[in-house]
Amino acid sequence: MALIGEDVANQIRERLSTMVAPVKIVHFTQELNLEYGRETRQALEELAALSDKLTLEVYDFLIDKEKVAEYGVDKVPATAILNGKDYGIRFYGMPAGYEFATLLDAILDVSKGESELGPESREKLRQVTKPLHLEVFVTPT
Template sequence: MGLLEKQDKIFLQEEFNKLANEVKINLFMSENDCIYCKDTKMILEEIAEISDKIKLSVFDMDKNKDIANKFKVERTPATILEGEKNNLVFYGIPAGYEFSSLIEDIIDLGNNDFDISEELKKFAETLDKDMNIKIFVTTSCPHCPKAVRTAHKLAMIAPNVRAEMIEAQEFPDLSSRYNVSAVPRVVINENTYFEGALPDRQYIEKIKEAI
């Protein structure tokens, strides 16, 4: 039995039929200590079955360390949408509210038409230094997708930005390290923290603090 409802598949088929370009998805799994790897694989396989424009590759992180290193994978399950810098990352199962983040990323990449405000686009084009943005979420958080999508949109425009969604409950060690007590919690370059799905202008100001 699949994880996606029939009406979800119909909607996705309509959206994916509009894709102009192929979208490559890479999933990194592990046989050890990865509770959600199988469910993540099932979700991505069902998505890939809907359209031949979506290509899914699945790797065992331990058996494909060279590929994992290329994509800078540090934990599993890791879903990475392939692009110029392979910088759109989902650590943890992209389910619940975060399913929409994944689908919207796929649509943006497939159409090479990013749903981004002019203010955020102009700012992203000025970013010339490497930057890491971690967005801690839970799949039941309705406000988290906006925080994830803002970071991922930045990464789509600025290839030196790596934006990583992290499912806080799946990775309690990271949640503890970054003092996650509420979500979304955003960590920029390890030195700037904030909580909430901020409007673009405030998000930009926080990034400026980090750099």
């Protein structure tokens, strides 16, 4: 059974039609992580099918050690959103409910290669000279 219904799929298709550059979704799953893992992967497969500019790569957290290291993933399910460049944007867990919209936002922003932040914010962010790691905890609503 599809996780993304036809109506929602059409809305997503429309949003994704504004994509600029192709975006790659890199997903790490784990055989044992069944509760959410399977659904997360299925949702991403259905999503990737909604735009020619979206591709999905799936790796196994326990087997594909090189990719795990390359993307700095330390838990699963993990999902990285990138264009040619990896901006350090990650989702851990299933992006359901409101977070699915956040995932679409991330895809569209990465596709553009720039945020829609105000000029003042962007200037301040350019001045950051040390590693800054943000972990935002959310729940599906």
